[in-house]
Amino acid sequence: MNLKNLFRNIGPGPLVAAAFIGPGTVTVCTLAGANFGFSLIWAMVLSIVATLVLQEISGRIGIVTGSDLSTLLRNQTGKPVFRIFSMILVLLAIVLGNAAYESGNIAGANLGLAFYWEAPTLDFSGLQLQLGNFLLGILAFLLLWTGSYKTLERVLVALVILMSVAFLIAAALTKPDISKLLAGFIPKWNVQEIPTLVALIGTTVVPYNLFLYAALVNQRWKNESDLPLMRRDIAVSVILGGVVSMAILIVGAANTSTEITSAIDVSKGLETVFGKFAGYMMGFGLLAAGMTSSITAPLAAGLVVCGILGWDTDIKSKPMRLSMGAIVGLGMTFSFFGIKPIQLITLAQLANGVLLPIISGWIIWIAAQHSILGKHRNTALATGIAILIWLITLVLGIKSVGSVFGWF
Incomplete structure (x- = not known):
């Protein structure tokens, strides 16, 4: 397949890559490289495999059943108490989580913008409004309000490509030691690396991406014969996202900053070695x-809310616009007033920690059912591999819950 056909057949996969490569991923990968060099690159490979397995299952369920995960969850038969509990848990995790993380996404974008334009902070009777966060939040809202999946896909594909180029150039400028880099693909760790290892996997295997992809594949493909296109779409997108994450880790390993708390600190450290160009690349990324x-x-949150409540999931519908607008609005409120929603993020972390193993276990169970997926159900071997992936999500969930209560 030539490059032209590849782009013609691309689906919502880049949205998954766009979702998991956020400011949080940039920061975690940066700190992993800065603190441990290349030794945790193998963890990125593991996270890519786990994401590929789970996202392929969610995409297959979406195409074969013609339904998104939220609708399947709402319509599942069996114990009503479990169904209601699952619906409430998903709503809590996705809405709270995405509202809290939206503020971090907007604030992170503004940090990158600061490399090119330092947006002023406006003072209103002692209440400070960060103009950069406000403008970026409005831009995100307007793109969602257009009501066109095709427009969103084009914008996000372009941003993902440009972001990838920026981080890959920055990584190449560091001129990493190839032998040490290759050694990083061999699994090994020490006790000090375990929290960072869990964080690396946790920023890639994201619960709301499973809902997002299952819903969006129906906007792109309708027939079971399109399954190979879906698999190619998600494979290219997730692998590209993983390579970009590795590039960020490589950049982090080349820093000269004495104190590092974010990707911005690393980019400033790079400037002393490679000049401002590397910093500009990291800033744009x-x-x-x-x-x-x-x-x-906000798109994922809107799809989940409307799917579970039985509302219209068309992006132009009033319920979708209200749901997406509410998430963006909350994120903007937290970010442009400089509010740090620690309690909300803590709740989201707790809910997502519980949600990830439940949802991943549920879709793995669906993937093994002949009554639901027919000939497209998982084989025994595929189910075994998926269960191993589920065990990883279980560990991640326990770690997330434990960190909230101070167990770890």
Whole structure:
């Protein structure tokens, strides 16, 4: 397949990559490289495999059943108490989580923007409004309000490509030691690396992406014969996202900053070695990462809310616009007034920690059912691999819940 056909057949996969490469991923990968060099690159490979397996299942369910995961969850038969509990848990995790993280996406994009334009902070009777966050939030809202999946896909594909180029150039400028880089693909860790290892996987295997992709494949493909196109779409997108994450880690390993708390600190450290160009590349990458995630987070939340409540999931519908607008609005409120929604993020972390193993386990169960997927159900081997992936999500969930209560 030539490059032209590849782009013609691309689907919503880039939205998944856009969603998991946000400011949080940039920061986690940066700190992983800065603190441990290349030794955790193998963890990125593991996270890519886990994401590929789960996203392929969600896409297959979406195409074969013609329904998104939220609708399937609402319509599932069996114990009503479990169904209601699952619906409430999903709503809590996705709405709270995406509202909290939306503020981080907008603020992260503004940090990248600061490399090119330092947006002023306006003072209203002692209340400070960060203009950059406000403008970026409005831009995300307008892109969602257009009501066109095709427009969103084109914007996000362009941003993902530009973001990828920016981070890959920045990584190439560091001229990494190839032998040490290759050694990073060999699994090994020490106790100090475990929290960062869990964070690396956790920023890639994202619960709301499973809902997002299952819903959006129906906008692109309708027939079971399109399954190979879906698999190619998600494979290209997730692998590209993983390579970009590795590039960010490589950049982090080349820093000269004495104190590092974010990707911006690393880019400033790079300037002393490679000049301002590397810093500009990191700045643009962070801007693009923040903008892509600030679009996909409200979109995913809107699809989940409308799907579970039985409302119209068309992006132009009033329920979708209200749901997406509410998420963007909350994110903007937290970010442009400089509010840090710690309690909300803590609740979201707790809910997502519980949600990830439940949802991943549920879709793995669906994937093994002949009554639902027919000939497209998982084989015994595929189910075994998926269960191993589920065990990883279980560990991630326990770690997320444990960190909230101070167990770890």
